[in-house]
Amino acid sequence: MNKKKIFNFDTEFLKINNDISKVSEELNLNKEQSRQNRDTLKSLEKELIKLGLTREMMPSSTLSNQEINVYSEDYFTRLSTGIEKEILKEINSSTNLLPPISKLDYVMALLIGFIGSLVDILMVKIPKEINYLGKYLQEGSSFTGWLRSLGIDEDGSMNEFLAKLEKVCKVSYDVSTTDKLGDYGREVSGFYPKTHRLMSLGHDPFFGFIFGLIDIFNGSITVIDSKGIIHNIPLDKFQETPIENKIFAPLLWLGHLCSDVCTKMGLPIPGWGFTQVLQFGSLGENDRTLAELTKWMYLEGYDLRHFLSMGIVPGTIELLTKIYFRCTLSKEELASPIYAKNIKELQNHIRLEKLLFIAHSVATSGNVIKIILHQGNPLSFNMAELLGLIKQSVRIGQMSSRDKTGEIIVRNRERINSEWGKI
Structure with missing residues (x-):
């Protein structure tokens, strides 16, 4: 099946081809007449030479041997196809559909x-003042410092509202030491009070909504330890969780997160706990893995407030x-x-x-x-x-x-x- 063309020049090209063919025939006749005249002139020149006439003669003009190109129907067909391709290329072009900016x-x-x-x-700087590598004293962010002062009084204790919220919103994944994990505690490495919010996925401000609800319903805790191993540990104390806690699990999760925001260690950056699976690399003077580096950053104040x-x-x-x-x-x-x-x-x-x-x-x-x-x-x-x-x-x-x-x-x-x- 022939492809339908956008513009059809076949009729016009056929008419032009016929006109050029007629002109070409006339040119061929003229060419033949010119050739005969040239031969006649050459014969006359030879006779004059035989008669002994020696005068300088202008060299006879030479005609080009190149044949006159007769444009055929095939030529115009190819030309039409070329024009068709150029038109389609322009139509389908999208080079100017991402407008440039000035x-x-x-x-x-x-x-x-x-x-x-x-x-x-x-302004942002780093989370807090630190003597980096023991020789570079670097200033911390005053804005992060102000955020750290929210929710606590002059003695460093949480205000009354957050303290009540912490007591009301008890959740299973708030375990902070391995001795509360029973016999399973020996299998979880690097888990202690300062790191428990980083490693416990229920404390994640974003993904914690999933893992936190799973832990509340199952009375368990989901942990990624310092070796990058994922643990889901059932806790005997929370195996008989009251039905009202399961019904209001989203509110318990949110309330517990709010009570932890203003604590000394704070909450991790969303998704930061998953960095503990990155057990590779050799970074810095201490040759830390990526997991060790991100844990060190969290311990040095790289938390949700600095985020x-x-x-x-x-x-x-x-x-x-x-x-x-x-x-x-x-x-x-x-x-x-x-x-x-x-x-x-x-x-x-x-x-x-x-x-x-x-x-x-x-x-x-x-x-x-x-x-x-x-x-x-x-x-x-x-x-x-x-x-x-x-x-x-x-x-x-x-x-x-x-x-x-x-x-x-x-x-x-x-x-x-x-x-x-x-x-």
Whole structure:
């Protein structure tokens, strides 16, 4: 079955071919007449030479031996096919469906990313003051320090509300020492009061909603110990959990988390407990594995409160970028058709995502500089900003792989309208 063409030039090309064939026949006749005249001139030259006439004669003009190209029907068929391919290539092209951003946009995105880096270096800093490697005294974050002061009185004790919440919201996964795990305790390594919230998955602010509810219903505790081994340990004390505790398990989980936020060790960053399975690597002077390094970071104050401090950087970038975007957003034309407004809205969204991606990339690069300035201290690593860059990278990938059929149709329609308007 022949493929249907967008434009059919066959009839026009056939007519042109016939006209050129006629012209070609006339040219062939003229060529033959010229050849005969040339032969006659040559014979006359030879007779003059025989008669002894020696005068300089202009060399006879030589005709090119190249035959005149007669454009055949096959030639025009190939030409038509070539034009068809070029048209299809233009129609299906999507090179201009990711609208470019202006030089001003680039400058502002770079500037906003630089501001985010300054906030990271000057405000977020590290969780608390530390004498890193015993020779580098590094200042902690004043904002994280302020967050650590919330919920406790001058003596360091929790306020009355949080203390009551801790008593009411008793959960099975709040075991803090191995001796409370019975005979199973000998199999769990590295589990003690300062690390129990890191290793107990029920204390995770995000994934804890799953593991915490499972532990409350089963009267157990789910732990990833310092060797990367996952344990689910039933506890005799909680095997006969009252039915009301199971009904209100989500509230118990949330209440217990709130009571732990303001404690000295605090809660781990969401998902941080799973780093204990990373039993590889040899980092720093002490040749720590990744699991050992992340545990050390938690013990040095790299917890949920400092995660909120780190979140100031991506928050600042998002706020400043969206303010600039709103201030430079072009006004909508009231008379524009709905499809044009939708396309314009999509292009504005793509522009915003590009601005955010550039700004987050700059801020993440700034965090690398911050780590270098802190002599490679891993506590200066901004986890929240890295998540911001990952989020934007995913969105850029989604935009590039989106279905562009509708946009291509609108773009081609506008191109046709503009070309016909020139005629």
